[in-house]
Amino acid sequence: MLLEAKHLTKTFGEKVAVNAVDLQIEKGSFTALLGPNGAGKSTTLNMLIGLSQPTAGQVVYDQQPKLGVVFQGSVLDNMLTVRENLQIRAGQYRHVPADRVTVLSQQLGLTNFMSQRYDTLSGGQRRRVDIARALLNNPDILFLDEPTTGLDIQTRRAIWTLVQKLQREQNLTVILTMHYLDEADAADNVIVIDHGKVLAHGTAAELKDRYAADLLTITTPDVSQLVANIDRKPTRVTATQIAFNLPTMQDALDILTANRTLISNFEFRPGTMDDAFLALTGKEMR
Numbered sequence: 492m493l494l495e496a497k498h499l500t501k502t503f504g505e506k507v508a509v510n511a512v513d514l515q516i517e518k519g520s521f522t523a524l525l526g527p528n529g530a531g532k533s534t535t536l537n538m539l540i541g542l543s544q545p546t547a548g549q550v551v552y553d554q555q556p557k558l559g560v561v562f563q564g565s566v567l568d569n570m571l572t573v574r575e576n577l578q579i580r581a582g583q584y585r586h587v588p589a590d591r592v593t594v595l596s597q598q599l600g601l602t603n604f605m606s607q608r609y610d611t612l613s614g615g616q617r618r619r620v621d622i623a624r625a626l627l628n629n630p631d632i633l634f635l636d637e638p639t640t641g642l643d644i645q646t647r648r649a650i651w652t653l654v655q656k657l658q659r660e661q662n663l664t665v666i667l668t669m670h671y672l673d674e675a676d677a678a679d680n681v682i683v684i685d686h687g688k689v690l691a692h693g694t695a696a697e698l699k700d701r702y703a704a705d706l707l708t709i710t711t712p713d714v715s716q717l718v719a720n721i722d723r724k725p726t727r728v729t730a731t732q733i734a735f736n737l738p739t740m741q742d743a744l745d746i747l748t749a750n751r752t753l754i755s756n757f758e759f760r761p762g763t764m765d766d767a768f769l770a771l772t773g774k775e776m777r
């Protein structure tokens with residue numbers, strides 16, 4: 492185990508921001524802390540990186556791994572170019588190889604805008620530079636606090652591809668917080684947090700299996716006959732449609748085959764991370 496949090500707790504006055512959170516992080520894994528605004532994600536992250544002291548509980552690191560952190564707000568200088576920013580930061584570490592900035596700029600696709608001032612970059616370009624900055628000291632664990640918030644969908648995908656590539660190719664351990672549920676698919680380990688507590692954890696597929704039923708919607712000329720035929724409680728019935736939450740796709744196939752003649756159309760949708768999140772927290776992702 493590379494990193495373990497035991498009963499991690501943080502209170503601000505009366506407010507319990509993080510409540511006895513247990514976490515286990517394996518080397519080379521990709522962990523996503525998922526939760527709505529105010530769930531306690533950033534507070535947890537800040538304790539893991541040592542920026543904030545837990546009120547109770549502890550963070551235990553195996554050996555002394557090097558940490559890289561991408562904060563929500565950038566820590567780079569707007570008035571300097573990308574190259575200047577990275578070189579100045581590289582100079583603040585000991586033992587950073589002379590070609591590190593060049594290597595990272597190639598790896599992260601920054602070469603075209605190295606001479607551009609940081610404040611003239613697009614959101615996605617900035618985020619890539621922020622990630623390069625966090626990788627200067629060749630960290631064992633990369634922490635990212637909501638790295639894709641505020642970016643458009645294509646840029647978000649590009650950032651995910653990049654982070655996954657770093658994880659796979661360099662066996663980097665990645666821990667991040669996120670808001671967009673569809674992106675949790677990339678993680679090996681999704682930890683759903685709300686009100687400072689871990690509500691569930693597992694792979695995205697496990698969470699979907701456990702908390703997000705598949706949805707079968709059938710369009711039929713005879714709703715009442717179909718209701719009578721099927722020995723399950725529908726989740727929704729209209730004049731022409733009937734919908735069921737089902738544990739597996741096989742259940743959907745059974746219903747469709749047995750009622751073929753009554754079906755004019757159907758839609759089958761596997762459970763999504765949004766469904767799982769809704770089931771776990773009782774609220775839509777904000």
Ligand SMILES: Nc1ncnc2c1ncn2[C@@H]1O[C@H](COP(=O)(O)OP(=O)(O)OP(=O)(O)O)[C@@H](O)[C@H]1O
Nearest residue numbers: 503506507508526527528529530531532533534535
């Ligand atoms: N320094 C502080 N003083 C008082 N309350 C705080 C402080 N920092 C965080 N909190 C509270 O603790 C709770 C958890 O905040 P935190 O920033 O960890 O949430 P989050 O899950 O990261 O939310 P977001 O997705 O909005 O960033 C919130 O209710 C927040 O208002």
